[in-house]
Amino acid sequence: MATKTLSPKSGAHFRLALPPLSGRLRPRLITVCTALAAATFLAVGWAVSMGDFPITFTEALKAVVGVGDPGTLLIVQELRLPRAVVGVLVGFAFGLSGAIFQTMTRNALASPDMIGFTQGAGTAVVAGIVFGWTSTVSTQVLGLLGTFVMAALVYVLAWRRGTTGYRIILVGIGLQWMATSATDYLVARGMQFQAHAALGWLTGNLNGRDWSQALPLALTMAVLVPAALALGRLTRTLQLGDDVAIGLGTRVQFVRLALLVTGVGLVAFGTAAGGPIAFVALAAPQIAQRLAGTAWPPPLAAGLTGALFVVGSDLAAARLFPMELPVGIVTGVLGAPILLWLLIRANRAGSGG
Amino acid sequence: MIPELQAGGLQLAYDQRVVVDDLDVKVPPGRITAIVGANACGKSTLLRALARLLSPRKGAVQLDGRALHSIPTRELARQLGILPQGPTAPEGLTVLDLVTRGRSPHQTWWRQWSKADEAAVHGALAATGIADLAGRAVDELSGGQRQRAWIAMAVAQGTPVLLLDEPTTYLDLAHQIDVLDLIHDLNRNEGRTIVMVLHDLNQACRYADHVIAMKGGRIVAEGDPADVITAENVAEVFDLRCQVTTDPVSGTPLVIPMGRHHTS
Numbered sequence: 001m002a003t004k005t006l007s008p009k010s011g012a013h014f015r016l017a018l019p020p021l022s023g024r025l026r027p028r029l030i031t032v033c034t035a036l037a038a039a040t041f042l043a044v045g046w047a048v049s050m051g052d053f054p055i056t057f058t059e060a061l062k063a064v065v066g067v068g069d070p071g072t073l074l075i076v077q078e079l080r081l082p083r084a085v086v087g088v089l090v091g092f093a094f095g096l097s098g099a100i101f102q103t104m105t106r107n108a109l110a111s112p113d114m115i116g117f118t119q120g121a122g123t124a125v126v127a128g129i130v131f132g133w134t135s136t137v138s139t140q141v142l143g144l145l146g147t148f149v150m151a152a153l154v155y156v157l158a159w160r161r162g163t164t165g166y167r168i169i170l171v172g173i174g175l176q177w178m179a180t181s182a183t184d185y186l187v188a189r190g191m192q193f194q195a196h197a198a199l200g201w202l203t204g205n206l207n208g209r210d211w212s213q214a215l216p217l218a219l220t221m222a223v224l225v226p227a228a229l230a231l232g233r234l235t236r237t238l239q240l241g242d243d244v245a246i247g248l249g250t251r252v253q254f255v256r257l258a259l260l261v262t263g264v265g266l267v268a269f270g271t272a273a274g275g276p277i278a279f280v281a282l283a284a285p286q287i288a289q290r291l292a293g294t295a296w297p298p299p300l301a302a303g304l305t306g307a308l309f310v311v312g313s314d315l316a317a318a319r320l321f322p323m324e325l326p327v328g329i330v331t332g333v334l335g336a337p338i339l340l341w342l343l344i345r346a347n348r349a350g351s352g353g
Numbered sequence: 354m355i356p357e358l359q360a361g362g363l364q365l366a367y368d369q370r371v372v373v374d375d376l377d378v379k380v381p382p383g384r385i386t387a388i389v390g391a392n393a394c395g396k397s398t399l400l401r402a403l404a405r406l407l408s409p410r411k412g413a414v415q416l417d418g419r420a421l422h423s424i425p426t427r428e429l430a431r432q433l434g435i436l437p438q439g440p441t442a443p444e445g446l447t448v449l450d451l452v453t454r455g456r457s458p459h460q461t462w463w464r465q466w467s468k469a470d471e472a473a474v475h476g477a478l479a480a481t482g483i484a485d486l487a488g489r490a491v492d493e494l495s496g497g498q499r500q501r502a503w504i505a506m507a508v509a510q511g512t513p514v515l516l517l518d519e520p521t522t523y524l525d526l527a528h529q530i531d532v533l534d535l536i537h538d539l540n541r542n543e544g545r546t547i548v549m550v551l552h553d554l555n556q557a558c559r560y561a562d563h564v565i566a567m568k569g570g571r572i573v574a575e576g577d578p579a580d581v582i583t584a585e586n587v588a589e590v591f592d593l594r595c596q597v598t599t600d601p602v603s604g605t606p607l608v609i610p611m612g613r614h615h616t617s
C-alpha cells in the first residue's frame with residue numbers, strides 16, 4: 001500500500017510497504033527540476049530551428065528523429081543538433097561538477113573553475129597550440145590531460161592526514177594562478193595566429209561542434225552522472241563536517257575521493273568538448289540552490305541549470321548580437337547578474353546566502 | 354546487550370605533540386560517565402578517540418572486545434553516536450533536515466524515511482523540546498536552541514552508546530538541567546551508555562554515576578562522584594582551592610570554589 005502524505009510534521013514523503021521504498025519529497029525541488037528540464041528542451045528546440053535557414057519548431061523536432069527532406073536533415077542533424085547537444089552536456093557536466101565540489105568542501109568558491117582544474121586544461125591546450133602538438137594530439141585529449149594533472153596536483157598537495165575542504169580550496173587557488181600565468185606566458189610568446197587560436201579556445205566556444213565532440217562526452221556522462229547522483233546521498237552527512245559525518249557512519253576519505261574522481265571526470269570531459277566556458281560551474285549550482293530553496297546545491301537541479309544556462313547563452317550569443325560571439329563571453333555576462341539578483345533578493349528576505 | 358567500550362595503552366597525538374599517553378579506561382556499560390578536567394587537558398581528544406574520530410598512535414579502543422578500526426564505520430554508527438564539540442551546519446539547513454541526518458546509518462538507497470526513522474526523529478525533537486522549531490534554519494537559532502537541535506540529531510541516531518562533548522555549553526541554567534534530565538532519561542529508560550564531557554562539577558556529581566577526572570592527558574581519579582570530587586582532587590586537577598559540602602537537593606558532593614579573594 002502506498003502512502004503519500006503531506007503531514008505538517010514530516011513534510012511530503014512517500015512510503016511503500018512492498019517493495020520497502022520510502023523517502024522524503026521536496027515539492028519545490030521537483031517543480032524546479034521539471035521546469036528546468038522543460039525550459040532546456042524548448043531552448044534546444046529553438047536552437048535547432050533558428051538560424052540562417054529557418055525551420056519551424058515542429059519540422060526541426062521531426063528532423064531530430066530523422067523525418068524530413070535531406071537538406072533539413074543535414075542542417076539539423078549534422079550542424080545544429082550536435083552543437084545544442086554539446087551545449088546541454090557541457091552545461092550539465094559543469095553544473096553537476098560544481099555542485100559536487102561546492103558540497104564536498106562546503107564552500108561556494110570551490111568550483112572547478114576556481115580551483116584550477118579548468119585552468120589546467122587551458123594551459124595544456126594553449127601549450128599544444130603554441131608548440132604545434134595539435135597536429136598529433138587533439139585539443140580534446142590535451143584538455144583532458146591538463147585537467148587530470150591539475151586535479152592530481154591539487155589532491156596530492158592538499159593531502160595532510162587526509163584532505164580537508166579548506167586546504168583543497170587554498171591549494172587549488174594557488175595552482176590556478178600558476179596555470180593562468182603559464183597560459184599567459186605561452187600566449188605572449190606564441191605567434192599571432194597561435195595566440196588568436198589559443199584565445200578562441202580559452203573563451204569557451206560551441207561554434208562548429210560536431211558529433212565527434214558530443215559522443216565521447218555523452219558516453220562518459222552516461223557513467224559519471226548516475227555515479228554523481230548516487231554519491232549525492234552520501235554528501236548529506238559530509239555537509240555536517242568530517243567528525244559528525246564519520247560519527248554517522250560515512251567513510252569520509254573514500255566518499256571525498258569518489259566525489260573528486262567523478263567531479264574531475266565531468267569537468268575534464270566537459271572542458272575538452274566545449275572549452276572552459278566561464279562561470280557555469282560556479283554559478284549554476286548556486287542559482288539552482290536558490291531556486292530550489294535548499295541548504296546545499298542540489299545536484300540534478302544544478303546540472304539542469306547548467307544545461308539551460310549554456311544552451312540559452314549560446315542562443316543569445318548567436319542571435320542577439322550583430323556578430324556571433326563565443327558562448328563563454330555570454331555566460332559571464334548573463335550569469336553574474338542572475339546570481340547577484342538571487343543573492344540580493346535572499347538578503348532582503350532576511351535569509352542570507 | 355549493552356556494548357562495552359574500553360581502551361588500553363592509548364597514546365593520542367596531533368602530529369608530533371602527544372596529548373594523551375598510556376591511558377587505560379573502561380566505560381561502565383549502561384551508566385552515565387562524566388569526564389571533567391581543566392581546558393586543554395585532553396578531554397575532547399579522549400572522547401574523539403573513543404569514537405574513532407582520532408586513531409590512537411599506540412593502543413586500541415575496543416567495543417565488545419573488537420578493535421574500533423576493525424568494525425565497518427556504518428555498523429559502528431548504529432552502536433555508537435558522537436556529538437563533537439562545536440559542530441556547524443550549512444546555512445539554511447532546517448532542524449528537521451539536521452535531525453533526519455542522524456538516521457543515516459539506518460537508511461539505505463531505497464529506504465530513506467521508514468516508520469522507525471519518522472518515530473526516532475519526532476521522538477528526538479519532542480524530547481529536546483524543539484518540535485516547534487522543526488522548520489527553522491539551524492543557523493538562525495539561538496546558541497541554546499542550536500545545541501538542542503544537534504543533541505536531537507545524536508538522540509535520533511538511536512545508538513546504545515552515546516558520547517557527548519560539552520552538551521550543556523551555550524545553554525541557560527534551565528536548559529542545562531533540561532538536557533541533563535533528558536540524558537538521565539535516555540540512560541534510565543532506554544539503558545543507553547552515556548559518556549559526556551562536563552565543566553560543571555556539581556552537575557557532573559548529580560547526573561553521573563561515574564566521574565573521570567583528567568589532568569595533562571592523564572586520569573587523576575575515577576569512580577563514584579563522592580569519591581572523586583574531593584577538595585584534594587579538585588585542588589590537583591584545577592589548581593583551585595575549594596570546599597566540598599553536600600548538595601542539599603541530591604545529596605551528592607557540592608563544590609564551593611574559593612579563589613584568591615574569598616577564603617573561609
Ligand SMILES: Nc1ncnc2c1ncn2[C@@H]1O[C@H](COP(=O)(O)OP(=O)(O)OP(=O)(O)O)[C@@H](O)[C@H]1O
Nearest residue numbers: 367370372390391392393394395396397398399438
Ligand atoms: N586538531 C588539533 N591539532 C593540534 N592540536 C590539537 C588539536 N586539537 C586539540 N589539540 C591540542 O590537544 C590538547 C588537548 O585538547 P582537547 O581539545 O582534548 O582539550 P579539552 O580538554 O577538550 O579542552 P576544552 O575544555 O577547552 O574543550 C590541547 O593542548 C590542544 O591544543
Ligand SMILES: [Mg+2]
Nearest residue numbers: 396397438518
Ligand atoms: Mg574539549
